[in-house]
Amino acid sequence: MGVSTSSPEKGPEKGIAVVTVDVPPVNALPVSGWFALADAVRAAGRDPETRCVLLTAEGRGFNAGVDIKEIQARGQSALAGANRGCFEAFAAVYECEVPVVAAVQGFCLGGGVGLVGNADAIVASEDAVFGLPELDRGALGAATHLARLVPQHLMRVLYFTSRTVTAAELHAHGSVWRVVPREELTAAALELAREIAAKDGELLRLAKAAINGIDPVDVRRSYRFEQGFTYEASVAGVADRVRDRFGKEDKEAEEGA
Incomplete structure (x- = not known):
């Protein structure tokens, strides 16, 4: 459990490193997990x-964001840690020296969107x-990645309502490369990664740096700006109020199940 890596020499395909997150039950990462x-x-x-x-x-979903229970238990220190951890993880994907392909199953929420929004495919x-679902969880952020x-107006509706979109809908917008049955996900993702890894390694690194350099939005700066409002919500007490309500509703749902 946790985060593991298969090296490009010993992994499933030459030149492909597989980084896998496995944090049951829903891959909601604690502070240490993001780092x-x-x-x-x-x-x-x-x-x-x-x-x-x-x-x-691994598991039912790709990523459920930050561990809300950890933040409720540890307070401001956990919130600061989660913010820094998410910032580092999102930046690591974006700044990875080679292309990053994300293979997504089930739910991809909150921090999950931050990860895949910064992936190359x-x-x-x-x-x-x-x-x-940030507004339902007492947080803000990752609109940069969504x-x-x-498109811009759809992003705003999704952000303000906490609604989700399907893989098929994102495929129609061109942001998801392929949509496949769950049992074919690994093979399909490896197929794309294999095609990328067949290129010259040095040229790929130059290409990744060049493409990042012409991005119209500085994702690090944009996300950091968003995080400032997360802190403001916390200091004002708004975040705790919303998180407590979410925790109560979540507990009631579990008891009623």
């Missing part, structure tokens, strides 16, 4: 044998859904 993921992606990209990184997850299973997946 571990950032370290794993950066290390994989630095390996001269790596030509493509495949970001995957997304392959998703038919049951995958993407969204930012805006890389959908």
